[in-house]
Amino acid sequence: MPVSTDSLGFISNVLSRHTAERDHGALERALVDPEALTVLIAGDTPILRTGGESATAFLPASDLARLSVHEEQIFLGTRDRTPVIGTLAPAEAVELFTDDPAFRVVDLRSVAVQGLVSAEELGALAMAKSLLFWHQRHRFCPNCGAPTALSAAGFRRDCPSCKAQHFPRTDPVVIMLVTRGDKCLLGRQARFVAGSYSALAGFLEPGETIEDAVRREVFEEAGVRVGYVRYLASQPWPFPSSLMIGCHAEGLTGDIVRDEDELEDARWFSRDEVRSMLDRRHPEGLITPPPMAIANFLIRSFVEGA
């Protein structure tokens, strides 16, 4: 039985996606709709509304009244026919909400790990954060240098000078669990939490296939040669706008030659050992990434023999 992807963060989205090319007026209409909701990101921090035990990423648009300024607004889509806007505020705006018990100000990674909003709202938060980040970083035309303007309700930026159209980017990242017999290869970067080991990962390069990116990254980081590569699942990763492409890969060689700049450690772990890491009962306290991360899914798929 295949291992379920249900625990992965950012993979489902409550919003009906807007087909920007068909309806350029969607943003203008949403901005004057009194029922409209907004996803608010201050800097790169989501502002949530709390109610009892739960929180929501969808704020009534009237909550924006306390902002003296916002940097960008885009149309994200509709939730049950209600328009939803993405609003980017300056990072300092978090101070306007931090001490108000009606709001919760917490970084997106923690929102995902702690399950602070529903899985379907988490996908909408990821979409808003990645899109708003792109707008923030593409205010000038890469072709001619002139200031660009938001277009297509926020799904494009246009250059009024050279007429170039610019579309939001998604950066593909390969993440792969290399297996060899009963063992799998995990590494840790110095920035990981203590004892945490994960699947190797790296950005896909232009002109490269997924399979070749997997083989190149594994050899660069761990000196292990990879043969067969099998795609399993993908996950949007809004830090800031990646798509994680999860694969299992067949290790052809066993000796590890670690890239010391990339990895603090890399080892082969047996299926039993890695199971104890998933279950948080490893004798040395070693752990895997949490269930919301695709590395956890790749490791569980190996342990379950899928």
Ligand SMILES: [Zn+2]
């Ligand atoms: Zn231009």
